[in-house]
Amino acid sequence: MKIADLKPKVLEILQQPELPINHKMQAVCDLLQSNVDTYDWVGFYMAHETEPTLHLWNQAGEPTDHTVIPxxxxxxxxxxxxxxxxxxxxxxxxxxxxxxxxxxxxxVVIPMFKDGKNIGQIDIDSNTPNAFNEEDERFLEWVNELVAAQL
Known part of the structure; x- marks a missing residue:
């Protein structure tokens, strides 16, 4: 599926008021990982409020041991x-x-900002070399803006 075709689906997920944000973020991970051939692992790492560490909130793809990253x-x-x-x-x-x-x-890793502060990121791994381009970056920045607005 083309990235542009995923935008309405991302919006549909994120515009469900009854869903908690953590469920929305998981649904976005699942959507991207299952619909973009080169997105083999998709995850959201969020910054800890007081420690200089990132914590895995959501992921789609193979499980990872890297749930906390300094x-x-x-x-x-x-x-x-x-x-x-x-x-x-x-x-x-x-x-x-x-x-x-x-x-x-x-x-590819794209930082997520809220009120000018880096609060986390979306991380995507691919089993294909050179899998990401500027279209991926712009799309993932857009995803992060929508998610950050709900945090």
């Missing part, structure tokens, strides 16, 4: 510090990469 560690931890998108075309070329699966070839 700021600065791995791609997610680097995004927590830099506040910038990070697209990794080849995870094996990164020195500061936390391997979640031997099958992962590329990754």
């Amino acid at each position: 700021f600065g560690k791995g791609i997610c931890g680097q995004v927590a510090v830099s506040n910038k998108n990070f697209v990794v075309d080849d995870v094996h070329a990164q020195d500061n990469y936390i391997a979640c699966s031997i099958h992962v070839k590329s990754e």
Whole structure:
């Protein structure tokens, strides 16, 4: 499915007032992981309020042991510090990469902001090298804006 075709489905999920935000975030993970061929693992990591760590709130795909990530560690931890998108075309070329699966070839991490503060991120792993482009970045930024507005 094309990314543009997913926008109405994301909106439909996030506009359900009866669903708690955590359920909405899980539904978004499930939707993206099951409908975009190169999105093999999709997760939301959220920043801890008092400690410099990220905590896995939701995920779709293979289970991961990486449920808490210190700021600065791995791609997610680097995004927590830099506040910038990070697209990794080849995870094996990164020195500061936390391997979640031997099958992962590329990754994209997009920070999520609320009132100018980095509160978390969406993290997507792909078993395909060079899987992500600018269209993915813009789409995921949009997803994060909608989710952050409900937090």
